[in-house]
Amino acid sequence: MANTEAALKEATTSIEGAVGAALVDYTSGMALGTIGGGKDLDLTVAAAGNTDVVRAKVRTMEMLGMKDEIEDILITLGGQYHLIRLLKGRGNNGLFLYVALDKQRANLAMARHQLKKIENALEV
Template identity: 85%
Template sequence: MANTEAALKEATTSIEGVLGAALVDYTSGMALGTIGGGKDLDLAVAAAGNTDVVRAKVRTMEQLGLQDGIEDILITLGTQYHLIRLLRGRGTDGLFLYLALDKSRANLAMARHQLKKIESQLEI
């Protein structure tokens, strides 16, 4: 089992093209941990903004009466992928993992696969 810091470090080392990663509480919009980022990628701002995305999607699913869970949300930019994976485990309700990936270096399918593996090992 990995803690937050170890999980985020694994994401940056095992997934090609990671620009930054965060574990985010979408009830508050606060990042519980971050790694990477920089002047062009403020992970605190990304955490808060992506919280709004998650909340909107959850609310829309409720309004539509969809009885299904969100695995992940993908936002594709010109040069980046932003991947949001909602966590489903003991003690992880209301949390998501967020990855920003360099589109030219990342393999999206492998990133999703690795993020799922990291989620399964994460212990909060």
């Protein structure tokens, strides 16, 4: 089982093209941990902004009466992918892993696979 710091480090080292990662509580919008980022990617701001994205999608699914669960949300920018993976089980409701990827270096399918693996090992 990995703690937050170890899980985020694994995300940035094992996912090709990772620019930064965060573990976020979408009930409060707070980042519980961050790694990477930089002057062009403030992960604290990204955590708060992506919380709004997650809340909006959850609300929309409720209004539509959908009983399905969100696995992940992908936002594609000109030069980056932003991948949001909602955590399931073991008291992780209300949390998501967020990874920003360099579009030129990332393999999106492998990034999703690695993020799921990291989720399964994460102990919050």
